[in-house]
Amino acid sequence: MSKPPPGYARALRPDEQALFDGLTRAQVLVDGVQIEVGVISWPTSHQPQLDWLPVAWLPAASSAADCYRARRRVLMQRRFFGVCKTCGRRYARGHMLSPELCHRCAEQYHQILF
Numbered sequence: 001m002s003k004p005p006p007g008y009a010r011a012l013r014p015d016e017q018a019l020f021d022g023l024t025r026a027q028v029l030v031d032g033v034q035i036e037v038g039v040i041s042w043p044t045s046h047q048p049q050l051d052w053l054p055v056a057w058l059p060a061a062s063s064a065a066d067c068y069r070a071r072r073r074v075l076m077q078r079r080f081f082g083v084c085k086t087c088g089r090r091y092a093r094g095h096m097l098s099p100e101l102c103h104r105c106a107e108q109y110h111q112i113l114f
């Protein structure tokens with residue numbers, strides 16, 4: 001489910017929606033729902049690695065709207081995602097040089113090469 005349930009002031013922007021769809025997920029297990037976030041790391045300089053980290057746990061009876069809310073909360077957590085001050089887009093921290101600068105802007109505006 002990726003459409004917001006009623007009650008949300010705004011839909012996610014396209015950059016946020018892509019992160020929501022690609023880097024958050026709800027795993028339905030026998031005794032509950034595990035909310036996970038995809039964490040991008042760079043074990044070598046040109047080969048990213050994606051690891052899924054459990055970050056929240058919901059009761060088995062949770063609705064799709066509950067799962068959506070939990071995933072959306074994860075998307076706003078600064079230890080996993082940040083907003084680039086230059087382009088204003090939200091990124092996974094693994095795609096940022098610092099909490100406020102994305103890789104793309106670092107290359108384009110600061111001549112930092114990866």
Ligand SMILES: [Zn+2]
Nearest residue numbers: 084087102105
């Ligand atoms: Zn940027």
